Amino acid sequence: MHHEAPTISPLPQSGLGDDEPYAIITQDVHKRFGGDKRPIQAIDGISIRVRPGQVTGLIGPDGAGKTTLMRLIAGLLTPDSGSLTVLGMDVRTQALDVQSSLGYMPQHFGLYEDLTVQENLNLYADLQGLPHAQRPARYQQLLAMTGLAPFTNRLAGRLSGGMKQKLGLACTLVRPPRLLLLDEPTVGVEPVSRRELWQIVYQLVADEGMSVLLSTAYLDEAERCADVILVHEGRVLGQGDPAHFTRFLEHRVYCVRQKTGLKRHLQARINAESAVMDAVIDGDCVRAILKPDTPPPTIADVCWRLLPPRFEDAFVVHLQEQVRTDTPQVTPVEDLPLAAGQPVNQSPVIEVHNLTRRFGRFIAVDNLSFSVQRGEIFGLLGANGAGKSTTFRMLCGLLPASSGQLSVAGMDLHTAAAKARARIGYMSQRFALYEVLSCEQNLKFFARTYGLKGQQQAERIAWAIRSFDLEPYRHTNSGILPLGFKQRLAMAAALMHKPEILFLDEPTSGVDPIERRAFWNRINALADQGVTILITTHFMDEAEYCDRLVIMSRGAILAEGSPSDIRALARTDEHPNPRMEDAFIHLVTERPIGEAGTKHA
Amino acid sequence: MRLLGLIRKEALQILRDPSSIAIAFLMPVILLLLFGYGVSLNAKHIPLAVVADAPDAQSAGLFAAFRHSQYFYVRTEPDLTHARQALRSRQVQAIVHLSSDFSAALMNTNRQAPVQLIVNGVDANQARLIQGYVTAAWQGWMVARTQQQGHEFKTPVALSTRVWFNPELRSRDYLVPGLIAVIMTLIGALLTALVMAREWERGTLEALMVTPLRLNELLLGKLIPYFVLGMGGMALSVAMAVWLFDVPLRGSLWVLTLTSAIFLITALGMGLLISIMARNQFVASLLAIITTFLPAFMLSGFIFDIGSMPNWLQVLTHVIAARYFVVILHTVFLAGDVWPVILPNTLAMLVLAAVFLGISRRRIRKSLE
Numbered sequence: 030m031h032h033e034a035p036t037i038s039p040l041p042q043s044g045l046g047d048d049e050p051y052a053i054i055t056q057d058v059h060k061r062f063g064g065d066k067r068p069i070q071a072i073d074g075i076s077i078r079v080r081p082g083q084v085t086g087l088i089g090p091d092g093a094g095k096t097t098l099m100r101l102i103a104g105l106l107t108p109d110s111g112s113l114t115v116l117g118m119d120v121r122t123q124a125l126d127v128q129s130s131l132g133y134m135p136q137h138f139g140l141y142e143d144l145t146v147q148e149n150l151n152l153y154a155d156l157q158g159l160p161h162a163q164r165p166a167r168y169q170q171l172l173a174m175t176g177l178a179p180f181t182n183r184l185a186g187r188l189s190g191g192m193k194q195k196l197g198l199a200c201t202l203v204r205p206p207r208l209l210l211l212d213e214p215t216v217g218v219e220p221v222s223r224r225e226l227w228q229i230v231y232q233l234v235a236d237e238g239m240s241v242l243l244s245t246a247y248l249d250e251a252e253r254c255a256d257v258i259l260v261h262e263g264r265v266l267g268q269g270d271p272a273h274f275t276r277f278l279e280h281r282v283y284c285v286r287q288k289t290g291l292k293r294h295l296q297a298r299i300n301a302e303s304a305v306m307d308a309v310i311d312g313d314c315v316r317a318i319l320k321p322d323t324p325p326p327t328i329a330d331v332c333w334r335l336l337p338p339r340f341e342d343a344f345v346v347h348l349q350e351q352v353r354t355d356t357p358q359v360t361p362v363e364d365l366p367l368a369a370g371q372p373v374n375q376s377p378v379i380e381v382h383n384l385t386r387r388f389g390r391f392i393a394v395d396n397l398s399f400s401v402q403r404g405e406i407f408g409l410l411g412a413n414g415a416g417k418s419t420t421f422r423m424l425c426g427l428l429p430a431s432s433g434q435l436s437v438a439g440m441d442l443h444t445a446a447a448k449a450r451a452r453i454g455y456m457s458q459r460f461a462l463y464e465v466l467s468c469e470q471n472l473k474f475f476a477r478t479y480g481l482k483g484q485q486q487a488e489r490i491a492w493a494i495r496s497f498d499l500e501p502y503r504h505t506n507s508g509i510l511p512l513g514f515k516q517r518l519a520m521a522a523a524l525m526h527k528p529e530i531l532f533l534d535e536p537t538s539g540v541d542p543i544e545r546r547a548f549w550n551r552i553n554a555l556a557d558q559g560v561t562i563l564i565t566t567h568f569m570d571e572a573e574y575c576d577r578l579v580i581m582s583r584g585a586i587l588a589e590g591s592p593s594d595i596r597a598l599a600r601t602d603e604h605p606n607p608r609m610e611d612a613f614i615h616l617v618t619e620r621p622i623g624e625a626g627t628k629h630a
Numbered sequence: 631m632r633l634l635g636l637i638r639k640e641a642l643q644i645l646r647d648p649s650s651i652a653i654a655f656l657m658p659v660i661l662l663l664l665f666g667y668g669v670s671l672n673a674k675h676i677p678l679a680v681v682a683d684a685p686d687a688q689s690a691g692l693f694a695a696f697r698h699s700q701y702f703y704v705r706t707e708p709d710l711t712h713a714r715q716a717l718r719s720r721q722v723q724a725i726v727h728l729s730s731d732f733s734a735a736l737m738n739t740n741r742q743a744p745v746q747l748i749v750n751g752v753d754a755n756q757a758r759l760i761q762g763y764v765t766a767a768w769q770g771w772m773v774a775r776t777q778q779q780g781h782e783f784k785t786p787v788a789l790s791t792r793v794w795f796n797p798e799l800r801s802r803d804y805l806v807p808g809l810i811a812v813i814m815t816l817i818g819a820l821l822t823a824l825v826m827a828r829e830w831e832r833g834t835l836e837a838l839m840v841t842p843l844r845l846n847e848l849l850l851g852k853l854i855p856y857f858v859l860g861m862g863g864m865a866l867s868v869a870m871a872v873w874l875f876d877v878p879l880r881g882s883l884w885v886l887t888l889t890s891a892i893f894l895i896t897a898l899g900m901g902l903l904i905s906i907m908a909r910n911q912f913v914a915s916l917l918a919i920i921t922t923f924l925p926a927f928m929l930s931g932f933i934f935d936i937g938s939m940p941n942w943l944q945v946l947t948h949v950i951a952a953r954y955f956v957v958i959l960h961t962v963f964l965a966g967d968v969w970p971v972i973l974p975n976t977l978a979m980l981v982l983a984a985v986f987l988g989i990s991r992r993r994i995r996k997s998l999e
Binding site (some may be wrong): 100103104105106107127128129131132133134135136137139140141142143144148151152153155156157158168184193197200201547 | 631632634635636638639642643646665691832834835836837838839840841842843844996997998
């Protein structure tokens with residue numbers, strides 16, 4: 030392991046000589062998309078060096094330019110300027126030779142869903158020119174490694190997300206490449222499969238000496254890489270081994286606890302302290318990062334305990350310092366139906382009993398029961414395909430249930446009048462606003478659909494623009510807003526009519542950690558004013574913000590309770606402080622699951 | 631090995647995807663049944679109102695002539711007001727009106743007997759047909775009447791007509807062969823464009839491109855399976871034309887097969903070109919329908935005569951491959967191997983095939999841009 034200058038420098042001034050055979054060298058690469066009118070600078074001068082024989086992580090939030098960089102390296106895109114050398118070959122002039130010696134798995138795995146597992150393997154063996162004599166042995170090896178051996182005759186389209194991911198990997202590995210490029214292989218895949226994929230990758234590096242470049246938006250995966258390249262908005266923020274990114278934060282990260290009260294209230298209090306740069310809910314405590322050389326402030330009934338810094342801490346601090354000097358100010362969300370401070374009412378506003386939804390023979394939601402109290406933040410946590418969105422659509426009345434009862438604010442929204450629907454707000458998974466309308470026009474449209482007119486409408490729009498800091502983008506078409514602002518606008522639109530219940534479907538997917546913090550601050554403020562919030566997410570750590578949550582897998586509830594209740598399920602002697610992800614893996618692997626499971630029996 | 635692998639993959643996909651099979655085999659059957667049975671450009675049993683202000687033997691004789699014609703279904707109206715009402719309410723398509731002085735004028739050799747014909751001109755084509763049929767009917771009646779009176783009916787010229795190639799003037803005989811051009815455009819261009827766009831949408835092309843695959847292999851890997859599929863659709867159409875619709879096949883089968891193959895390559899070339907430009911199935915299908923299917927339908931001379939189009943449109947039809955193929959199909963089916971027709975049209979198709987494939991080859995890149 031090579032150790033370099035510890036800080037996040039623009040580029041480590043590598044101690045290695047230039048003659049060291051790097052797997053990838055890029056030199057001041059630029060790439061822009063779109064016409065001259067609205068150019069998007071996807072890659073803005075990236076120079077990196079990727080060492081052979083180890084896992085290098087390309088880490089950054091959505092829109093950072095990870096996929097574009099991957100495609101440039103694979104020769105699928107031509108840079109506007111700069112040079113790319115992969116395995117000693119110039120990508121521009123020797124694209125075909127480069128492609129012959131690397132394996133590339135695009136984001137959606139590149140599988141033919143109407144071919145079987147074996148047929149997909151055969152196709153890639155043909156394309157990569159693996160001699161027939163070598164095939165049986167190689168297939169056997171790959172199938173054993175990925176656990177797909179029992180499923181060779183199954184259509185790829187009918188595999189679970191985790192199995193598709195492994196088949197995609199197996200296809201790119203049919204002829205062992207010298208360099209493996211994996212573009213967000215773990216996004217949206219449940220934690221068990223993620224863990225298994227990492228094991229495979231480590232094995233490849235150890236056994237075959239493969240060089241791996243892996244991109245991910247999950248910051249916690251940085252710690253699994255030997256070397257990390259942090260990218261944001263088309264630039265490299267730094268490169269080095271993960272520990273080096275966090276070293277400067279040692280003695281600055283604390284776990285803050287208090288004996289009574291809600292964690293999110295404590296978080297708000299801690300955040301307001303001038304010595305604190307960042308505070309998030311993390312397990313049982315609030316994780317706070319202090320400004321350099323500042324002791325923890327003294328607050329009554331609050332204890333501070335030092336924590337080792339994590340990669341996400343470093344990333345957040347870095348973004349706050351360098352990229353954005355002003356962190357998004359969260360104006361309290363004022364003027365909602367219930368006065369702040371009103372006691373949390375104990376009558377459930379959402380009740381679900383034995384809710385089931387079938388699509389043909391497929392059971393998307395299987396016998397679900399839960400209830401949500403007024404003013405609660407209730408989470409549905411699960412991987413893609415767990416049935417979260419289907420449950421949501423039934424609750425919002427967008428989809429009839431196959432069987433079971435549900436009531437939202439005392440009604441079944443599928444049969445209830447429009448008036449009842451006016452009491453809920455819904456923010457869908459995809460950006461569902463009109464991209465060719467400006468922010469203001471979108472807000473006006475949504476206000477009108479909820480019957481807000483004249484003075485009232487003007488007031489609500491002014492409120493939305495003020496509370497969500499949309500003023501600079503008031504007249505900008507919503508389609509070209511930065512992702513975080515799109516999300517703010519969508520949430521503002523869902524709140525135009527002061528709903529009592531807010532449904533948020535994967536609202537934080539793809540936004541950077543700072544936006545996510547601002548988002549959760551708003552949600553917390555809403556909950557304090559008595560708004561009931563139902564949220565789905567596949568980010569395990571976000572579950573900590575919920576008052577209560579259910580963990581879903583394959584349409585069924587595996588566990589229900591407060592975050593600490595659920596974490597406690599996975600507590601063992603050797604693992605006294607499990608994280609939410611550990612709990613999830615524990616629940617999924619403990620319960621017997623169908624043959625489609627990712628476990629190989 | 632790479633090419634074979636691609637072809638094998640494409641074949642498996644075609645076999646598993648019911649929509650490809652539907653476009654290749656079900657669509658031709660539906661279109662052929664629709665056009666073979668449903669569409670007829672001959673007008674028969676046209677509802678016709680006849681009105682005589684003063685009914686007598688002369689008017690009854692003329693009306694009988696209309697009644698005997700297979701083209702008309704005659705209803706007698708008491709007066710012109712009722713007849714007009716019937717025309718307005720579309721109960722009849724035309725009115726033949728004889729005024730009260732018809733018989734008197736007919737008897738008087740110095741006068742011409744007035745016959746008024748009112749035609750519903752909404753469908754111009756139909757109106758022209760009715761005009762023709764009415765003229766033929768009263769001329770027939772004139773000849774018969776003159777002969778009855780012991781005279782010979784004499785006009786300065788005598789037209790003697792013989793219809794070649796389609797003596798019964800069955801529109802089906804010329805619609806069905808023309809339809810084959812439309813069907814093959816559909817398979818060649820639409821299906822190819824769609825399957826390529828599907829690969830873009832699902833991200834599979836991205837994975838293919840980062841293999842040692844050559845571009846020629848990628849193009850051939852798409853062309854060959856859909857060529858086979860298209861020829862299958864063609865064979866089915868020809869079989870239906872000959873055995874189900876009794877369309878004569880006077881030319882030789884090998885000429886038909888060879889020219890079809892050349893046309894299919896042109897259509898595949900168009901499909902590939904579209905798929906290189908359009909990367910989602912919606913745009914690809916719209917482009918394919920607007921630039922290949924509709925022109926093959928409307929501008930190929932399959933239904934609408936190219937000669938009666940405005941000049942600029944006639945010029946435009948020259949880049950439509952179906953135009954040449956329709957002429958070849960009509961000739962091979964109904965006339966025979968008429969080389970002076972087949973050769974230049976085949977040459978034109980070859981030129982277009984070379985142009986489309988050439989542009990495709992130049993435009994395609996192993997790149998996502």
